[in-house]
Amino acid sequence: KKWGRGIQLFSKILVYNYLSASKLVNELIGKEGFKYDIVIAHDWLSVIAGITIKKETGLPLVFHVHSTEKGRTLGNGSEVVSNIELRGGQMADLIITVSYAMKDELIKLGFPREKIEVCYNGVDPQKYNPENVSPDQIRQVREFYGIKPEDPMILFIGRLVGVKGVDKLVMAMPHILQKIPNAKLVIVGLGDLQDYLVNLVRMMKLQDVVKFNFEFIPEEERILHYAACDVAVFPSLYEPFGIVALEAMSMERPVVVGAAGVSGMREIVIPCGEEQCGYHINPNNPADIAWGVVNALESPEKRKWLGKNGRRRVLNEFTWDKIAEKTIELYERVIKR
Template sequence: MNILMLTSSYPKYVGETTAPFIESIAIGLVRRQHTVQVVAPFHPHVRRAPVEHGVQLHFYRYAPHPALNVYGYAESLRADVGLRRTALAAVPFALTASLQALLHLTRRQRFDLIHAHWVLPNGAPAMLAARLCNLPLVVSLHGSDVFLAQKGWPLALSAAAIFRSAGAITACSSDLYQRALRLGAPPARTTVIPYGVDAHTFRPDPRAGAWVRSELNLSADTPLILAMGRMVYKKGFTYLLEAMPRIRAALPQATLILAGYGDLLEDLKDRARQAGVEDAVLFPGQLPRDRAARYVAAADVYVVPSVRDDSGNVDGLPNTLLEGMGAARPIVATRTAGIPDVITDGVHGLLVPERDPLALAEAIIRLLTERDTATRLGEAARRRVLGELSWDVTAERFEEVYRRAVERGNVER
């Protein structure tokens, strides 16, 4: 198939960690002998060749002023809660430009379907292009789009209209699937397709522990706790910081590495100081994927403390969770979002209630002290990744969804 994808985020350069799952889906489909062209907004930091890993990339310009180059790339929402004013101003320009980019490509060549990532904002221009070109539309939901659709009836009506036009809809978790159904997604056309993980990049590495401890000037026997992600409310890092005093009381050398970037970075540093654990928490910033893989492999316990934030936003399926599973790390995660879809408590990791620092602390201490349990859980997590959660499996599932959307479109025509 010749697939035309529309997205509002894509890794800006090789190894960058903004929406890496979009690139992985595209590459997985190319490996299955499909042609994939990706349309994404321009960003000043984009450094991509026209074709990478077989994926053809098109970055459209939309901003009449450089100050409005804030559309997509996890920059439109402030801490993933509210729209930035500049992003709101950029939306009409970006939607118009994205539609023009889609129509420009469809005039030049024949596509089998249009695949929009995030029903809001990309569903509307993709729907219009699909109608004008008489092409099937596939819409994939990733979390923040459904959150926006639930914020008010105009956005909910827009999402419902797009769902009605789509030949197929995918959600990355069962939680997101259920929320989409409540917004009007037809159950017969809606499918759960979990993300995958690159199990070659994120794999066990016996050398990583020494490498990371040396880089951070830590002693060889320092217990390492790692959490990674954007510094936004729904990641739940506040509760992990609140757990650290109890962890330190049990294991005085335990050190938390909190890697990532985002609006709440300085706030989280302040909270570490207020909790009296400033010396026990390291903030290395955003890590490129090769370094991130080493840090993940070095962790004695890997933590994903996601929550449903006060505004109702929640992760779809955290990519960082799958990366920890791929590296066979002992995982502590919250029982929220898509996490229970891939982690069975006591089998692939330990699940605790969200917003519960005491439960987080007790589970982390358990895995730091019961090393046989930690090893067993980590090995089971990697086995699940290898059997069910590779990007090749994900691409195969998308391929089947595409086939059904095309067949449905042929029948309706």
């Protein structure tokens, strides 16, 4: 129990960390004379190497934390991995995480508050651009799922695991159908819940309403799915950032997102006012998810307005260029100390 899932994976990662640290310290720096200014490690997967290199070379260590073992397993994860994460935070000169919700979680877990900075993730708005998708491509996606042009298409893309809340989205469909009888839900992804979701849909007699695509689809297809849908829904129970919400917003689609607990999407999506681009919902409550979806689908004009606001927000705040500038600025601050 202490080791948790995947002890074989863990042992491979451990070996990889020590071999990569050894290569950098002994060969690249020791023999070949390479000069480095900073060591970067992402999550527990590489922070052991980062700590080792820092100890051997004295280089400053920046630790990027994208999620925590405790959070992504809803408290059921490996103690060993959690301890590695915390040790990385203690040894790092700077911790960069992906949202203020994550910063709060790290502080609660004992990470040193004064070391933590927030730098959001981003999206490429040239790639995720609705103008690049033709009406014919949209028609093909919708026809693949048997969705008529007049039927509102609700989209979920992501891992089919409990933490993503997709089962609660299926449970929300009867509430949505009361208000929008011709709505259809498309679920795209892979994960442990596949069989459970199929049985849930059968039990709720929603076979004609919920369409599955149990695949990890390539980015080009993902973009076409965003273009084809009318609203994208991500009712995550734990989501340090939620890059899928950004992708949908960049494609000018309204988004309905889980906003309880640790939710970076709560910071991405503006739920009211002149710049509104979606709705915040309680991901544990199917009726609340339905409320968000029904409101987003209220009228074509509303959908378009929310979508335009979403893309404008991406262009102003969440392009990779802006994120890269912020990251470099944080790295330079550490190097100058």
